[in-house]
Amino acid sequence: MKLIGSTTSPFVRRIKLLTNNHPIKFVDIDIFSEQGADMLSANNPARKVPVLQDGDVTIYDSRVIFNYLIDKLSLPEMTWQQQNLLTIIDAANDSLVSILLCQRSGFDITEDKLFFNLQHQRVENVLLALAKQVENKAFDEWHYPSICLFCLLDWALFRNLAQWQHIAPLNQFYQHALTQSLVKETDPRI
Ligand SMILES: N[C@@H](CCC(=O)N[C@@H](CS)C(=O)NCC(=O)O)C(=O)O
Structure with missing residues (x-):
């Protein structure tokens, strides 16, 4: 493959x-x-x-x-709840990609514009919902939704697109995920 x-x-x-x-x-x-x-x-x-x-x-x-x-x-299938988690992770990730492309196109993404406001609000809502789910132990295992959450958080930091480090459950999840295998080798900064 x-x-x-x-x-x-x-x-x-x-x-x-x-x-x-x-x-x-x-x-x-x-x-x-x-x-x-x-x-x-x-x-x-x-x-x-x-x-x-x-x-x-x-x-x-x-x-x-x-x-x-x-x-x-032969990987385990996701539950419906995990599918929902993936959907909101994807939504936040897509919004951040759109924001990055706007930034690279020369737009001021801090302007009070409908498009930017919708993306920022979506990202904020999703991060808070994900933090709750971390507290509910939905991300205790290193399964696909956890991998996707980690990739979202690390990419947001790498591109400096969203601040989430002050949200304690997300920070705890992130610090633990940094110890997983292949995480260092796949760091976008190297
Ligand atoms: N829903 C797609 C999103 C993939 C995506 O947005 N990829 C970005 C890179 S992070 C891309 O290829 N962008 C090219 C473009 O927008 O022109 C997936 O889950 O694979």
Whole structure:
């Protein structure tokens, strides 16, 4: 199997952490370079990473890749509650990606504009809801939702897009997650 992605993407990092012990070749592309954009277009019309290739099968989107890998690698399925957790993690992550793209396009993301306000409010709401779920022990195991939460929090720090360190349950979860295998090796800062 081959994973096409970038080392800085939180959506790619989740798949790398999930497939920790399995031999999957990683193809690293710079999605904003001309070559990377060509590679992306050739492999995913939506032009997003990650993309998984398994022989003749190509799968787009981290969530669908996860579902594909459940069968392939005999991973445990998520409960409905975990599916909901993943949905809100994805929503916050998508909002932060949008904010980053606006920033890189020269917009002042601190302006009082509907689009920016909606993204900031969504991220804040989701982080508080996730903190409650950490307290409820929903993230005690290092399963896929925990991996995705960690990737979101670490990426928000790395890109300086959202402050969550003052939310104690999230901070405790994060400090513990830093000790998990492959977390250091997949750090987007290196
Ligand atoms: N829902 C997608 C989101 C993937 C995504 O947003 N990837 C970003 C990188 S973090 C991307 O490829 N962006 C390219 C673009 O927006 O042009 C997933 O879960 O895989």
